[in-house]
Amino acid sequence: MTSGSRIAVDAMGGDEGLAVMLAGVARARRRYEGTEFLLVGDEDAIRAGLDNHPGLSAASEVVHAPEIVSSEEKPSQAIRRAKTTSMGIAIDLVKQGRAAAAVSSGNTGALMAMSKLSLRTMAGIDRPALAALLPSLETDLVMLDLGANAECDMRNLVEFAVMGAAYARTALDLEKPRVALLNIGSEEQKGTDKVRDAAAKLRGAVHLPLAFKGYIEGDRLSRGDVDVVVCDGFSGNIALKTAEGTARFVGDLLKRAFSSSLRSKVGFLISRPATELLRSHLDPNNHNGAVFLGLNGLVVKSHGGANEVGVATAIGLAAKMVRDDLTRRISEDLQNFEAEAA
Incomplete structure (x- = not known):
C-alpha cells in the first residue's frame, strides 16, 4: 500500500x-x-x-x-x-x-x-475548525465552525471562510463557492464588531477562489443561497443541533400523520416515492463526516x-x-x- x-x-x-x-x-x-x-x-x-x-x-x-x-x-x-x-x-x-x-x-x-x-x-x-456538510434545497452546504471554538475573533472567522471555501471546492466540486457569515440580519450594520470586521476583510479578498455574499440568517441556511456558512463554534453547534432536531421532528410528524388512520395509510402508499426521497435527503448517514480543517x-x-x-x-x-x-x-x-x- x-x-x-x-x-x-x-x-x-x-x-x-x-x-x-x-x-x-x-x-x-x-x-x-x-x-x-x-x-x-x-x-x-x-x-x-x-x-x-x-x-x-x-x-x-x-x-x-x-x-x-x-x-x-x-x-x-x-x-x-x-x-x-x-x-x-x-x-x-x-x-x-x-x-x-x-x-x-x-x-x-x-x-x-x-x-x-x-x-x-x-x-x-490560529485555530482549527470543525466543518460538516448539511443538506439544503439545492445541494449540500459546508458549515463551520461547529463546536471546536466556542469563542472566535475576526481573524478566526476569516480563516474559517478561506478553509471552508477550499473544502467546498473539494467536497462539492465547486470552482468558486459562495461564502456567507451567519448573522442576526442581512444588513451591513448588523452583528458584532468581529463579524462586521471579518466581512470587511472578506469583501476585499477579490482574488481568492470564493464569492463572498455577505450575511445569512439562520432561517435561510437550508435554502441553497450559499455554499459555505461561517460562524463561531458556539453559534454553529446550536444551529447544527437545531437543524438535526428539526429534521427528526419532521420525520416523526410524518410517521404519526401517515399512521393515524386507514385513509392516511393509503395516502402514504401513494406518496411513498416522495416521502422516501425526503427521508433520504434528511438522513444524516448520507451527509456523514465532519472534518477538522x-x-x-x-x-x-x-x-x-x-x-x-x-x-x-x-x-x-x-x-x-x-x-x-x-x-x-x-x-x-x-x-x-x-x-x-x-
Whole structure:
C-alpha cells in the first residue's frame, strides 16, 4: 500500500460497535476503488470480524490497539492514553505518514484534542475548525465552525471562510463557492464588531477562489443561497443541533400523520416515492463526516450513531479530500490571502 491511498480507521469507535464499522469499511472499499485501510483496534476482534468480509482483508492491514476511548472520557484523560488507544494510534498513523487520513466515530472532544496535539495547526492558522456538510434545497452546504471554538475573533472567522471555501471546492466540486457569515440580519450594520470586521476583510479578498455574499440568517441556511456558512463554534453547534432536531421532528410528524388512520395509510402508499426521497435527503448517514480543517493532516469525525452507510460516507469523504489534496489547497489559499492583504 501507499500512504496516498490509505485511510486509518478507528475500528473500535462509535456507538454501534465493531461489526458496523467493518461493514462500513467494506462498503467504502467497494464504492471507492483503490482505497486501502489500516484498521486500528483489538487485533483478534478485528480479524474475527473480517471473516464476514473476505474481500476487505486483501485491502487492509490490522494495527493493534489495546485500549479504546470511551464516549464519556474527558479529552485531558484521553490525551494521556493516546499511544495505546485506537483513536490515538489512528491519528498517529497520519502523523507518521503511514496513512493519508484518519476516520473515527469516537468521542468528538477527545478526537479534536488528540488531533490538534499530534498534528498541530498549519502555518498561518490560529485555530482549527470543525466543518460538516448539511443538506439544503439545492445541494449540500459546508458549515463551520461547529463546536471546536466556542469563542472566535475576526481573524478566526476569516480563516474559517478561506478553509471552508477550499473544502467546498473539494467536497462539492465547486470552482468558486459562495461564502456567507451567519448573522442576526442581512444588513451591513448588523452583528458584532468581529463579524462586521471579518466581512470587511472578506469583501476585499477579490482574488481568492470564493464569492463572498455577505450575511445569512439562520432561517435561510437550508435554502441553497450559499455554499459555505461561517460562524463561531458556539453559534454553529446550536444551529447544527437545531437543524438535526428539526429534521427528526419532521420525520416523526410524518410517521404519526401517515399512521393515524386507514385513509392516511393509503395516502402514504401513494406518496411513498416522495416521502422516501425526503427521508433520504434528511438522513444524516448520507451527509456523514465532519472534518477538522487547519491541521497538518486530515481527520474525519463520523457520527457516533452512524450505520454502515454513514461510516462509508465518512470514509469516502476522507478519500476525496486525500485525492484532491485539501491540505495543500488550504495552505495555498491562505498564502494568497495574506499576500493580498499585505
